[in-house]
Amino acid sequence: MSLAAESAHNIARVLIEALPYIRRFSGKTMVIKYGGNAMVEQPLKDGFARDIVLMKLVGINPVIVHGGGPQIGDLLKRLGKVTEFVQGMRVTDRETMDAVEMVLGGTVNKEIVNLINRHGGAAVGLTGKDGDLIHARKLVVQRDAPELAAPEILDLGHVGEVDSIDPSVVNMLVQGDFIPVIAPIGVGKDGFSYNINADLVAGKMAEVLQAEKLILLTNTAGLLDQQGELIRQLDVARVNALVAEGVIHGGMLPKTRCALEAVQGGVRAAHILDGRVEHAVLLDLFTDEGVGTLISGR
Numbered sequence: 181m182s183l184a185a186e187s188a189h190n191i192a193r194v195l196i197e198a199l200p201y202i203r204r205f206s207g208k209t210m211v212i213k214y215g216g217n218a219m220v221e222q223p224l225k226d227g228f229a230r231d232i233v234l235m236k237l238v239g240i241n242p243v244i245v246h247g248g249g250p251q252i253g254d255l256l257k258r259l260g261k262v263t264e265f266v267q268g269m270r271v272t273d274r275e276t277m278d279a280v281e282m283v284l285g286g287t288v289n290k291e292i293v294n295l296i297n298r299h300g301g302a303a304v305g306l307t308g309k310d311g312d313l314i315h316a317r318k319l320v321v322q323r324d325a326p327e328l329a330a331p332e333i334l335d336l337g338h339v340g341e342v343d344s345i346d347p348s349v350v351n352m353l354v355q356g357d358f359i360p361v362i363a364p365i366g367v368g369k370d371g372f373s374y375n376i377n378a379d380l381v382a383g384k385m386a387e388v389l390q391a392e393k394l395i396l397l398t399n400t401a402g403l404l405d406q407q408g409e410l411i412r413q414l415d416v417a418r419v420n421a422l423v424a425e426g427v428i429h430g431g432m433l434p435k436t437r438c439a440l441e442a443v444q445g446g447v448r449a450a451h452i453l454d455g456r457v458e459h460a461v462l463l464d465l466f467t468d469e470g471v472g473t474l475i476s477g478r
């Protein structure tokens with residue numbers, strides 16, 4: 181076979197392999213969390229945008245929830261403001277909240293919207309304030325230590341968690357064939373803005389939309405075991421055991437927690453994928469082998 185014929189044959193094979201998945205997922209909603217650490221290098225960003233546009237073209241409804249932790253850190257550094265994390269959450273005072281809104285609701289959100297649009301999609305950017313989408317409440321964080329008589333309550337300022345989501349504006353955009361791009365900022369009953377970890381927003385959004393999948397793009401191959409080997413698939417019980425053993429820690433804790441809550445709340449599956457791999461989303465959705473880690477509810 182000539183080189184050209186071989187290449188055409190490979191393309192045909194790939195399309196045929198993708199066909200049953202395209203048929204299965206067409207018309208379904210998928211929530212994709214695009215983490216700040218996965219937004220590196222222009223070719224990767226372009227690959228991500230192409231994947232999203234392709235999903236839309238084959239009838240899937242992608243809903244993007246994005247982070248931007250490193251990008252917030254960059255602005256705070258330029259402003260000469262020290263930032264601190266407690267249990268994976270950024271301590272957020274009034275000034276930091278302003279920076280979070282500028283970066284998440286401004287630069288990062290619009291960069292993703294522009295990226296998708298340049299690749300042929302029609303994206304619309306939102307924060308949790310738009311259409312009264314995300315209602316937040318202040319996150320209560322406790323610290324327990326042997327020297328403490330009782331757990332200490334820590335005040336992280338404007339750090340929130342999702343109280344409720346009104347998906348009307350997202351549903352309207354999806355019905356209009358737009359791709360919603362959501363920044364994880366919510367509003368409390370007190371009228372204040374709250375900075376919410378993007379994984380938490382993505383998990384709840386997937387649950388409220390009863391999405392087919394929650395896809396979390398991050399900066400590791402997926403969930404790794406004690407030996408640093410990729411775990412391809414696991415269920416709720418194994419996740420709980422790995423947390424208890426301390427194998428899942430740091431930023432992976434909120435990620436796996438929200439993945440678990442989503443699958444227990446009716447989302448069919450949660451995937452943790454390596455956002456540093458070009459076309460990670462397509463490779464996972466449309467090939468028999470898949471990539472990354474799959475957490476299934478049943």
Ligand SMILES: Nc1ncnc2c1ncn2[C@@H]1O[C@H](COP(=O)(O)OP(=O)(O)O)[C@@H](O)[C@H]1O
Nearest residue numbers: 215217398399400403404427428429430431432
């Ligand atoms: N068992 C584990 N498998 C993979 N990564 C883990 C694990 N436990 C902790 N981590 C850490 O979690 C990080 C991903 O979380 P985080 O930095 O919050 O990502 P993101 O910014 O994409 O949300 C990894 O880079 C890794 O350092």
Ligand SMILES: CC(=O)N[C@@H](CCC(=O)OP(=O)(O)O)C(=O)O
Nearest residue numbers: 215216247248249269270377378
């Ligand atoms: C409370 C809290 O920590 N909020 C995060 C929100 C952004 C985020 O989650 O971004 P990544 O997904 O890129 O980490 C922050 O301020 O960094």
